[in-house]
Amino acid sequence: MEKEKRVLTGEHFIQGDIACAEGAISVGCNFFAGYPITPASEIAERMSERQPCLGGTFIQMEDEIASITAVLGASWAGAKAMTATSGPGIALMLENIGLGIMMESPCVIVNVQRGSPSTGLPTLWGQADMMQARWGTHGDYRIIALCPNSPQELYDLTIKGFNLSEKYRVPVFIMTDAVVGHMTEKVIIPKEEDIEIYPRRYTTLSPKEYLPYKPEADLVPQIIKAGDGYRIHTTGLTHDERGYPVMSAECQKKLVSRLIDKILNNLDDIIIVEEKDMDDAEVVVISYGITSRVVIPTIQKARENGIKVGSFRLITAWPFPGEKIRELSERVKGFVVPEINCGQMVREVERHSKCSDKVELVPHTGGDIHDPDTIYEAIMKVAKS
Numbered sequence: 001m002e003k004e005k006r007v008l009t010g011e012h013f014i015q016g017d018i019a020c021a022e023g024a025i026s027v028g029c030n031f032f033a034g035y036p037i038t039p040a041s042e043i044a045e046r047m048s049e050r051q052p053c054l055g056g057t058f059i060q061m062e063d064e065i066a067s068i069t070a071v072l073g074a075s076w077a078g079a080k081a082m083t084a085t086s087g088p089g090i091a092l093m094l095e096n097i098g099l100g101i102m103m104e105s106p107c108v109i110v111n112v113q114r115g116s117p118s119t120g121l122p123t124l125w126g127q128a129d130m131m132q133a134r135w136g137t138h139g140d141y142r143i144i145a146l147c148p149n150s151p152q153e154l155y156d157l158t159i160k161g162f163n164l165s166e167k168y169r170v171p172v173f174i175m176t177d178a179v180v181g182h183m184t185e186k187v188i189i190p191k192e193e194d195i196e197i198y199p200r201r202y203t204t205l206s207p208k209e210y211l212p213y214k215p216e217a218d219l220v221p222q223i224i225k226a227g228d229g230y231r232i233h234t235t236g237l238t239h240d241e242r243g244y245p246v247m248s249a250e251c252q253k254k255l256v257s258r259l260i261d262k263i264l265n266n267l268d269d270i271i272i273v274e275e276k277d278m279d280d281a282e283v284v285v286i287s288y289g290i291t292s293r294v295v296i297p298t299i300q301k302a303r304e305n306g307i308k309v310g311s312f313r314l315i316t317a318w319p320f321p322g323e324k325i326r327e328l329s330e331r332v333k334g335f336v337v338p339e340i341n342c343g344q345m346v347r348e349v350e351r352h353s354k355c356s357d358k359v360e361l362v363p364h365t366g367g368d369i370h371d372p373d374t375i376y377e378a379i380m381k382v383a384k385s
Contacts, residue, residue: 004053007192016151016181017084020110020174021046023158024082026195029108030056031079033070035063035089038122039178040112043084064089068096068109075105076234078200078225080162084110087129088119090136097171098137099236101259104169104213104221106200108161111173112181113289115366125178126366127289128341133173134318140256142263144270145173145318147288151185157315163198164270168262169220175317177340179290179369207231213255214241219262263319271321274313277303281310283382284328285336286349288314290369295338298372298379307383317345322352334358334382338375340366358382 007026014022021043024032032047034040044060051058057079061067067083074081085093090111100107115121116128133145144164148154154176161172203210203222207230213221221241224230233243238255240246263270274292277299278284285295292313302309312328314321325348329335335358337346342363350356360378364370 004050006054007189007195009189009191012187012189013184014151014187015042015184016148016154016176017042017112018046019151019155019187020084020158020176020181021050022187022189023155024108024162025050025054026155026189026192027080027159027162027197029080029082029162030054031071031074031081032057032083033059033061033067033074033081034083034085035061035067037064037086037089039114039125039181040084040086040089040110042181043110043112064092065096068093068100071107072096072100072103072105075107076103076226076232080106082108082110084112086112086114086122087116087132090129090132094136098139098141100171101137101141101143102236103234104259105171106165106169106223107171108158108165109171109173110158111175113175113177121367123178124367125290125369126340127177127291128344128366130175130317130339130341130344133175140260142260143173143318144168144170144263145175145316146272147175147314147317148180149289149292149313150180151183151187154180155187155189159195163196166198166200167220168266168270169201169223170263173318175289177289211241212243213239215258215262219258219265267319270316270319272315273321273324274311274315276311278310278312280308282308282333283336283379284310284312284332285338285375285379286312286314286345287338288317288345291338291340294369294372295375298375301376302379302383307379309379314345320345320348320352322348325349325352326354329353329355329358332358333385334360336360336362336375336378336382338362338364338370338378340364340369358385
């Protein structure tokens with residue numbers, strides 16, 4: 001019997017959730033723990049089929065709290081680990097996501113967003129978890145969150161998410177939505193040798209020399225695998241380079257500043273945006289996820305009617321490309337921000353724009369996508385201002 005291939009090279013007509021699972025497997029994910037939830041269950045289902053055939057591990061946990069705990073444990077045991085859920089599941093995971101940030105545990109968390117709050121619209125879509133990803137767990141920290149707008153990008157950005165998680169030792173969010181997750185399109189999977197994989201930063205130091213949280217020049221510590229003969233002490237408490245708790249303001253400042261700066265010092269490497277028709281733009285539409293596809297015909301219509309409109313797509317939502325927004329605000333009439341929520345990422349646009357009154361939100365409570373006419377009306381309002 002032919003051994004199952006890890007990378008299914010070629011052209012496939014598959015659902016976004018399936019593409020996400022295949023992206024994870026392609027980059028070496030060998031551990032998945034999760035709990036069924038619409039509209040993310042197809043990711044777990046695909047993992048349950050593929051991981052056992054590849055020597056990996058799939059576990060359906062009793063709930064989302066147990067799922068993220070298992071992912072953190074697997075990460076420290078040397079696995080490339082992932083979970084997938086939706087907003088209610090993320091709400092349950094948030095305490096341990098904070099633990100993962102403090103322990104600097106590389107892993108990927110996929111949020112296939114649906115209508116909310118609470119149980120909301122399980123089978124329909126939304127984009128109302130964007131601030132949850134950034135501010136959901138308590139304390140000062142920085143996070144990375146990527147926003148695909150197609151099954152192809154769900155494949156590609158899942159790979160990117162794993163690489164960023166390994167490079168910066170931080171949990172990474174893939175913030176997709178039910179439309180993209182359940183959309184079926186062509187996905188091209190490259191040859192295995194063409195897939196970029198950032199290796200885990202295993203230490204070359206001896207057990208006597210190694211300190212679990214001593215940072216390298218880029219502020220990211222080397223890592224080890226539990227069971228390899230190294231003494232490990234890791235905790236959610238404020239800790240020193242040995243991993244030992246130290247209850248002092250001095251240690252808190254040193255540790256938390258490093259957790260923040262290892263992200264902020266590398267914005268050029270982390271932030272990805274897509275700009276179209278920006279050279280002469282007087283109005284800029286800022287969008288992400290499925291909404292970035294809804295705006296395409298609207299922008300085209302506005303340009304046909306003589307309005308100079310550009311598109312600015314957030315592929316990286318967190319960290320937010322604030323400096324770029326600040327620069328744009330000096331030369332354009334204003335921004336239009338359509339979101340399938342009542343106003344979340346628009347707050348970041350307002351905060352970074354030099355003139356917050358130049359920002360026009362086009363909200364949508366979820367369940368379906370925007371009526372393009374509402375976006376067009378907002379474009380016209382800003383153009384005439």
